[in-house]
Amino acid sequence: MSGHDSKYFSTTKKGEIPELKEELNSQYKDKRKDAVKKVIAAMTVGKDVSSLFTDVVNCMQTENLELKKLVYLYLINYAKSQPDLAILAVNTFVKDSQDPNPLIRALAVRTMGCIRVDKITEYLCDPLQRCLKDDDPYVRKTAAICVAKLYDINAELVEDRGFLEALKDLISDNNPMVVANAVAALAEIQDSSVRPIFEITSHTLSKLLTALNECTEWGQVFILDSLSRYKAADAREAENIVERVTPRLQHANCAVVLSAVKIILLQMELITSTDVVRNLCKKMAPPLVTLLSAEPEIQYVALRNINLIVQKRPTILAHEIKVFFCKYNDPIYVKMEKLEIMIKLASDRNIDQVLLEFKEYATEVDVDFVRKAVRAIGRCAIKLERAAERCISVLLELIKIKVNYVVQEAIIVIKDIFRRYPNTYESIIATLCESLDTLDEPEAKASMIWIIGEYAERIDNADELLESFLETFPEEPALVQLQLLTATVKLFLKKPTEGPQQMIQAVLNNATVETDNPDLRDRAYIYWRLLSTDPEAAKDVVLAEKPVISDDSNQLDSSLLDELLANISTLSSVYHKPPESFVSRVKAAPRADDEEFADTGETGYSESPSQGVDGASPSSSVGTSSNVPVKHPGAASPPAAAMPDLLGDLMGMDNAIVPVDEPAAPSGPPLPVLLPSTTGQGLQISAQLTRRDGQIYYDISFENGTQSVLDGFMIQFNKNTFGLAAGEALKVAPLQPGESARTLLQMVPFQNISPGAPNSLLQVAVKNNQQPVWYFNDKIPLHVFFVEDGKMERTSFLEGWKSLPDDHEFTKEFPGSVISSIDATVERLAASNVFFIAKRKNANMDVLYLSAKMPRGIPFLIEITAVVGVPGVKCAVKTANKEMVPLFFESMETLTK
Incomplete structure (x- = not known):
């Protein structure tokens, strides 16, 4: 609708629906078109206009492209609630998919992919097959995306009708945008399947690299992201890929740049030539720096990605630290990220510049930023031994300013510096003790108490200082109480004079009798027992040499870092979390049970009751929400959970659902x-x-x-x-x-x-x-998932049993189960889709061989051994699906009881 169509949104008449019905059936084209616009306007503002379904669909038979688009939009919204009526539109779809106008052909196929109704899906196949081979590239590229949508509705149908092969053929298309859409569709299908569907070979690799030069920017992103999954065979191939991808670093779109960086970083792992690696590092620096001149939101995403890159390859930006200096008008979230990267890039060569910056930040007005800046100085001291003294002198200068929160942060990091460099900088303790009165934050108090206890022998009035803290012992947070307890014990062991003796009595009494904190109480009892039975052992425990703490500027585990780098330019690299930790239904490494419990075409797609008819269907991009390129037009925001929690939408949930064939009225034995x-x-x-x-x-x-x-x-x-x-x-x-x-x-x-x-x-x-x-x-019960075609041939069963290794065989006894009749047991098991294959006698025991299958076809090969009429059944199972074995035994125990 255009701007002057806003008048359609102001309809407030009574009896609006009957009037619209009349206008939709008018003999005048313009009147019908206006009526459809009014319907779409009403639908947009949330009014229920589903009762006009038949009348709107009747308007589909038109040559007017604008009107057709509006009707299709209505259809997408309401087809789910009116599936039987939606079938009326199928003929028009089929006709439109053969229209001389390629725009109409593409529109028809795009709309058909958005209508998630099982009954219509079958009718979609023939037009889609034609459109995948259409003469017009615009139609082909639309059809490619439609295959991915169809796969989400009914995966089996897509595979049976050969659409996956057709998509793979489109990778060789002569139009780069068709190639890009085929790659996007295959990548999305791969994300929702555990089987290898889209594997790049050296043959397709060259086709994708060729298409890369002529695609639109988002086509390039799709192709680059798919190429990032390809592992080059050797250093030469890796160099070739990098050479073809490097020009993308000059692209204006940030997502293209980051996707190119991702591929180069991954391929660099295979490149052996140090000169090539050095040149690549030089080439990657300018585009990454350029990202920091974008608007703050893009800067933030770029910084989160750069944060990962510098942990893997700090040399890329080692000489560019100045671009990470904070500007006065940077938003706080950008400043915080820049600080993190500056700590990672700090080196003996640039530490003086960095310290000047940090010192300046420590006098700013934003308290959180100041705290982080002070802590950053301490982290640089821990990271760079030769610069530690300069860092400490800056911290002491900041303490002299006597700004409360600056002093507290400085004491926290100085405690860590003492632990990093024992017996080196303790001369500054006297300066720190002057600031005791200003401490009111638990972490700062705990740090100062640790320093007093650790260096009690060097502080003349250590007992007085600790006593000043002890006065408020019962009110202190647990963190401070624990440090006070340990510091007092240290003081007593170092100076066992009368003062510390009285203090230790008071503290131990407080920590055991007056507290309900189990950690504090347990520690106090241990100290009490140590001090009263073996003071020398107490010294060995409490005054033991502490391990030196290490630099924490690269906090990420190397395997997690590699996984995050493989997800650069996605939400994963912004959150610094692997995709499976925040995207429901994402496929991590394929596990045995994934094959069984992936979405299958058998059930089709059915929306959960917590979603209304007008609600958007769950992302068709199953498991790819993490792969939203930066600043993607219409990109998904961080994904919500697939369904609300248990309380969910119970209060007034919209339960409109696709009608299903009613099962027979329930009957049978009483329910638990x-x-x-x-x-x-x-x-x-x-x-x-x-x-x-x-x-x-x-x-x-x-x-x-x-x-x-x-x-x-x-x-x-x-x-x-x-x-x-x-x-x-x-x-x-x-x-x-x-x-x-x-x-x-x-x-x-x-x-x-x-x-x-x-x-x-x-x-x-x-x-x-x-x-x-x-x-x-x-x-x-697991057996509700056993499928009806789970019966195996004897030969297949024997081959399957032999081919599975011994560690895939599991056995369990069911002492409470009894088989009173072989025939009755076989019949009962067959009713739950556990099928009899063969039986044999072993002494006085009967051995039954059976099979059962889960939806994706991984079978359970079962052996049941029992004496008829005697309690006690032994069940053995062999399966590739190890994770499900405990649930399988639960089910079998139920079925044999």
């Missing part, structure tokens, strides 16, 4: 009670997970033992190992007193996965309009 009526104030909830016709359901029963009607039932599931979430709204009619209701709630897996080792815990929250939220725990 999970919320007894005594806990639920009269409401009793029983439930368990079950599998029917290849779909997981939550079979749940409510019994109303209260005196009032209960209605408005809602349910929410916390994050869990399998990401199980409700696939639809809970359908429970109002419950009269004394009534009960049982329903099957469709579940969708892999929506809300919790990190950590696999476990079977399912935390559930249920609310209704009359009662508070009820929380209870349930178990996820």
Whole structure:
């Protein structure tokens, strides 16, 4: 809509929907176009105009591109809530995908990719196949991205219809933008799959490097990020890649520059020639420096990336330290980052310049910045032994200014300097003791007390100084109390005269009787026992030589640093955290269980109930939220969790969901009670997970033992190992007193996965309009994930058993299980998709061989040994999926009981 269309947003008439309906069906084109604009305006401000679906879709048959775009926009928004009606639009899509105008062909295919409705997905395949081979590059590049969106909805369909191969073919396309989009789509698909889908070979490498020169800037970013995953075969190939990528360093877009830097840094690891490495370091410095002339937000992102780069290769910016000097008008977050980098780049050659800067910063008005500057001086002293004396003299000058927080920070870092250089600078202790009265912060007090205790023999009035702190011992924070306790013991061991003896009695009494801090109490008891039984042993423990502390300016572990450098120009390099620590569902290194529990095409995509119809669907870029290039147009902000926590949106959540075929009414044996009526104030909830016709359901029963009607039932599931979430709204009619209701709630897996080792815990929250939220725990039996085609041929079973190494075999006894009949057991196991393969006799024991499979096809090869009618069953399993074995045994124990 253009600027003069703002009038459409001011419709406040009563009876607006009927009027719009009439206008949408007008015989006049202009009137219909105006009506569609009004509908889009109403939709934009949050009004529900879904009831006009059929009328708006009827307007699709138009040659007017603007009108068609508006109708498609409406369709994307409401197709999810009206899937049956959305099918009406399919014919127009198919027709538009063959329109003579390439803009309309591309628009059709783009819209079809955004409509996340399973029923429509199948109709999308033929037009998409045509568009991937379209004569017009604009259509081909749009179709490439559509494949990635389709993969997110139904991965199996994409693989079966050969779209992945078509995408790989597009890498050889003669249009660089088509190549870039094909690479972007393949990279996104790879991020949501654990199988190798997009592997760059030396053949595709040259094609990508060629396309790099002619792409748009974001095309270059996609290609560079994909190239960063390629490991060169040798130094020569690495040099060739670097040579082709180096011109990108001159690009105006920061994201292109950082992506190029990332590749060069990774390939430099393989380059053996020191001259080539030195030249590359020289070439990388100017573009990195240029990033610091951008606006503050870009500067900050650049600085966070530079912070990582200088930890790996400090020589790149060793001569550029002046560009990191803080300007008076820099925002505080930029200043703090610059300080960090200055500490890392400080050397004997530039320390005088750096100290002058830090000293100046220590007189600024921003307290946090001043503190960091003072601490930076101390960190430079610890890092550079030859400059330590100059750093200390600057700190002493700052202490003389007598600004409270400056003095306190100085004392904190001087304590560390004493630990770094023992018996070297203790002559300044007298100066420090003059500032005792000004100390009021726990860390500064603790540091000063440590200094007094550590050097008690050099301080004539050490006992008086400590006594002044002891007066307030009970009110002090734990940090100060612990230091006071240790310092007093040190003083007593060094000067066992009458004064310290009385002090130690008072302190030990305070620390054992008057405190409820277990750390303080335990330390005091240990000291007390040491002092009373063996004072010499106490000296060995308390006055032992301390290890010298080391420079902490490069705090990151080398393996984490390498991982972060491989993620330069993404959120990961800004947060300084690996992607999997803040992006849910990101694929880290492929693990055995990832193959089983990745999003599969079997379930399709189903939105969790906490998202409304109008809400944006979860990022189609599964696991790539961390890979948002800097300043990407329309880039995602740091990703929110895939679903709210357990409390979630229980209060008034929007439960509009794609309608699903209703399963048969639940029946069968009584369900386990999970919320007894005594806990639920009269409401009793029983439930368990079950599998029917290849779909997981939550079979749940409510019994109303209260005196009032209960209605408005809602349910929410916390994050869990399998990401199980409700696939639809809970359908429970109002419950009269004394009534009960049982329903099957469709579940969708892999929506809300919790990190950590696999476990079977399912935390559930249920609310209704009359009662508070009820929380209870349930178990996820692994067998609800066993698929219907899990039966193996005998030969496949034997080959599988032999091919798996011995450390993949696990055994467990089920003492409480008993097999009363082989046939009945086999039948019961088959009902849970554990399929019988063969049996044999071993003495008086029966040995059964069975198989079961999880969604992605990694099988469990099972051997059950038992004596019919005698308690005690032995279960052995061989599988590549080791992490799931404990949950597998839990399931098998349940099934054989």
